[in-house]
Amino acid sequence: MLLSLFALAVRAVPAFLTRFVAFALIGFAVEIVPWVDLNVVQPLTRGITALSGALVSAFGGSVAVYRNVMTHPDGFAIQVTNGCSGLEAVILLAAAVLAYPAPWRSKAWGLVAGFGLVMGLNLLRVISLYYIGQYSQAWFDWAHLYAWDVLIILDGLIVFLVWLRYLPTGPRRAGHAPA
Numbered sequence: 695m696l697l698s699l700f701a702l703a704v705r706a707v708p709a710f711l712t713r714f715v716a717f718a719l720i721g722f723a724v725e726i727v728p729w730v731d732l733n734v735v736q737p738l739t740r741g742i743t744a745l746s747g748a749l750v751s752a753f754g755g756s757v758a759v760y761r762n763v764m765t766h767p768d769g770f771a772i773q774v775t776n777g778c779s780g781l782e783a784v785i786l787l788a789a790a791v792l793a794y795p796a797p798w799r800s801k802a803w804g805l806v807a808g809f810g811l812v813m814g815l816n817l818l819r820v821i822s823l824y825y826i827g828q829y830s831q832a833w834f835d836w837a838h839l840y841a842w843d844v845l846i847i848l849d850g851l852i853v854f855l856v857w858l859r860y861l862p863t864g865p866r867r868a869g870h871a872p873a
Contacts, residue, residue: 706795713793721785725776735776736762742813743774746820757824764820770828772820780816780846784809787850796861804857808850815849 724730739762747759758765765771791804819842827834 710793710795714789717789717792718786721789722782725781725785731776735779735781738781739774739776739779742779742816742820746774746817746824749817750821750824755825764824766824766828768828772824772827774820778816778820780812780819783812783816783846783850786847787812787854790850790854791857794858800857800861804854808853808857811853812846812849816846819846 725735743762743764744759747757747764750757750764756767758767762774763771764774787808788805791801791808794801796804823834823838823842826837
């Protein structure tokens with residue numbers, strides 16, 4: 695029994711990794727297509743900026759928002775660009791969910807919930823960077839370039855692992871027979 699599970703894992707992991715890499719590469723390639731950048735990525739970054747600015751204002755903060763830039767009255771400003779949109783983490787999460795042998799209904803829930811959770815954390819990222827940058831450029835650079843990049847990717851990984859935990863079990867799970 696244990697040997698057959700090991701044999702199944704040895705066959706399944708390379709297949710999952712191959713599909714994961716393929717879906718991730720496709721996702722990143724689509725993200726940089728000029729039409730997608732203009733009609734999806736840029737509106738998303740403007741929406742993230744607007745929502746972040748609205749939340750800062752709602753909780754008593756001072757902010758002016760223009761397109762994808764948040765500016766403090768003292769002059770500090772941040773620009774939410776493609777790399778700050780959280781899309782990279784969403785693409786990796788989507789690649790993992792799509793590559794995993796699970797029912798399509800479960801994949802759809804994983805994609806929708808994962809998108810929401812990663813984007814929610816990304817809002818916290820943008821808002822925290824806005825506040826950190828007002829007080830220390832060094833801390834802003836560290837948080838922006840290191841801490842938050844890791845945390846966003848880690849968020850995607852945790853969402854994937856939680857999604858795996860709640861997948862239906864048993865022979866009906868993936869609708870796939872072992873190869």
